[in-house]
Amino acid sequence: MVPSRSKRPSILLLIASIIVIALSDVVNSAKILCLFPTGSKSHVLGPQTLLKHLASRGHEVTMVSAFPLSKPVKNYRDVYVPIQSGFDTMMSKFMQGGSRNMFRMMPVVAKISMDYNNDTLNSPQFQQLVREERFDLAILGYFMNGFIVGVGSLLKCPVVMYISAGFNQVVNFVGNPQEIASVPHLFLGNKNPMTFMDLVKNTLLSVFEAGFITYIESVTKSYYYYNFPTEKGFPTYEEAKLNISLMLCNAYFTQTVPRPMLPNVIEVGGLQIKSKPDPLPQDIQAWLDGADEHGVIFLSFGSNLKSSSLREDKFEAIIGSLGKLKQRVIWKWDTDQMPRKPANVLIGKWLPQDDILAHRNLKLFITHGGLGSITESMYHGVPIVGIPMFGDQDHNVAQVVEEGWGESVSFDNLTESALTGAIERVLGSERYTQKIQNMATLYKDRPQSALDLATFWVEYVVRHKGARHLHYQGADLNRWQRSLLDVLVFLVAVPFVVFKILGVLLRKLKKQKQKAADANRVSKLKKKY
Incomplete structure (x- = not known):
């Protein structure tokens, strides 16, 4: 029996509804830029996996790096910016048995990485993107290059920072609690719990790290203000860091020890690992x-x-x-x-x-x-x-x-x-x-894969236009304020000042009483004689 005409619109409506439901987990297509200027191919594998998945969900993604995909992917565009590897000489020395003292090498590594990023930001390829296109989100790859946070202001879009390593204080742009007393430093190992001597070592390592961060920040600022000068309307470096919406960290807590995490710090360790391996050559x-x-x-x-x-x-x-x-x-x-x-x-x-x-x-x-x-x-x-x-x-x-x-x-x-x-x-x-x-x-054993988790949060930031409600107010505080030293000073200073004032008043009152008593005695003596 042929269905009547009156029923056909209902069938079409049903089909349309099914399609809408099937696609309900996909946000509206967004233009996403990923900037990852690194000389290490392994560092871009995670971001590439994430971008390919976002592209499969209908987003238009652009990856600026020195490592384009070997095979083209729909909705995925590579912007190739070659990098003259400054690490080759250093790596060759390592393979020859040269010194691997990272306390000496870190400033060199940081300088090379910042130069990579500076060259990429000022390349014709990237500058053309800035002039000609608009993006809904920027995903920035971090490796000793914090000054690229200014890209968010440059493109006028929210920023997600991808960290190639686990979370640590060097990358703590969002004010995550440090918890020296309970969370061991990377160089201390996964000590859980820590002994008293571990706590001593952890404290000393944290003090050293704070000094290193101060050094890195001073170098970083020079690169930031070269590329994003405040006289051209860009925010200060400190303000730009506060505009980071989300941090994706290449770690998972079972590899380390449990630690407090803000809602905008997401662990996506293993992002590059496929649940189903690709066919091998x-x-x-x-x-x-x-x-x-x-x-x-x-x-x-x-x-x-x-x-x-x-x-x-x-x-x-x-x-x-x-x-x-x-x-x-x-x-x-x-x-x-x-x-x-x-x-x-x-x-x-x-x-x-x-x-x-x-x-x-x-x-x-x-x-x-x-x-x-x-x-x-x-x-x-x-x-x-x-x-x-x-x-x-x-x-x-x-x-x-x-x-x-x-x-x-x-x-x-x-x-x-x-x-x-x-x-x-x-x-x-x-x-x-x-x-x-x-x-x-x-x-x-996770509630969802690292890829699905990263995808959700990236799209969450897009949906909520930067998700400013994720911002932790503690990130706005300086070290004195975060440690409540200003409150402690206040709590000590106010009673001290009050005590001093009361002391002065009591001494004055005592003097006045003494004067009154002396005057009274003199008056009595005059009446007597």
């Missing part, structure tokens, strides 16, 4: 699939360190150890050929690390200990042997050893026997695998 897939008996070891020093720059004796130690193993090895190697490559080693210039770690036959990850690598290894339940090189890597690997799911070999002590011993200890005991699988379960 054919040669890598075959190499992994064919290792059912003994498994595969993956070796990578990350995106900045080049394995071909390894000092000769350290290179010989590694290939001497790996070449004698029964396991197959995949090694991230940055040239087409590896000298004296063992038969059980497969090399590749850029390898899909997350997808490789997800393979069933992957048994061990030999890594430099970067945060992204540690996180991906934890997520996929793969134990590690760490060879930390610089920065937070020493701490990251030390934490893995303390937690019981890996071993550490320092670069200075890297020999064939030392590496072989660490590999055999990890592969020869089930406790490493059991420990990391338990930690992986904790890490994955």
Whole structure:
């Protein structure tokens, strides 16, 4: 039976309603700019994952970086601004065994990073975007470059700050409580609870960090006012920081210790990790699939360190150890050929690390200990042997050893026997695998994925035009005010002043009474005589 004409509009209305309901979780399409001027490809993987997801939800996204996507994505535009890497010389020195004292290196790292960002802000590509386009939101990547907060005022839109590491005081732009008495410093490790001596160390580290922050801020301000001068109507650096709507941090509390977090500080650790791995290149897939008996070891020093720059004796130690193993090895190697490559080693210039770690036959990850690598290894339940090189890597690997799911070999002590011993200890005991699988379960047990969480909050900021109601009033206070020192001074000073005034009044009253008494005695004496 053919439906009557009168029923057709109802059917169309029903179809339209279903479509509206299906799309109800998508906000109106927004124009989103992500600015991430870094020389480290690993630092942009998280933002790229987030932007691709936002693009799939109908937003128009633009990524300004030195690392465009290998394949185009609908609604996703790359604005390529090449960066002359200032880290290459430093990284080569690390691979040669040079000093890795980060207290000395941090000012150098900060200067290079700020120069990257300054060059990008003043590039023709970025300046053209500023002149010709308007954006609803700016997502800014932080790595020793706080002055780019001025981009929000430049583009007249809300700002989301993406932090490549976990939360710390260096990136505390929103006034999150520090809690020195209960939250251990990054360099102290995940001490929970802290002993009295830990508290002493934590206090000293926090004092040192405050001094470092003061230094970094002084350098940052010069870059900020060069690009965003107040005489042209831009807010001060302090005011620009207060305009940050949201902070996305590349961490999750099961990796560290619980700490108080403001509602606009969101932990999205593991953002770059895919719940379903992408298909691997054919040669890598075959190499992994064919290792059912003994498994595969993956070796990578990350995106900045080049394995071909390894000092000769350290290179010989590694290939001497790996070449004698029964396991197959995949090694991230940055040239087409590896000298004296063992038969059980497969090399590749850029390898899909997350997808490789997800393979069933992957048994061990030999890594430099970067945060992204540690996180991906934890997520996929793969134990590690760490060879930390610089920065937070020493701490990251030390934490893995303390937690019981890996071993550490320092670069200075890297020999064939030392590496072989660490590999055999990890592969020869089930406790490493059991420990990391338990930690992986904790890490994955969330109400929603890191990607969905980040997407919600980014769209929340867009929906609410910057979500000013998330702003914490404590961020407006200086150190004296946050510590209530002004209140303490008031509480001490007022009673003191009142006491002093009362003292003066009492002394005057006493003098007046004494004068009256003296006058009375004199009067009586005069009457008597």
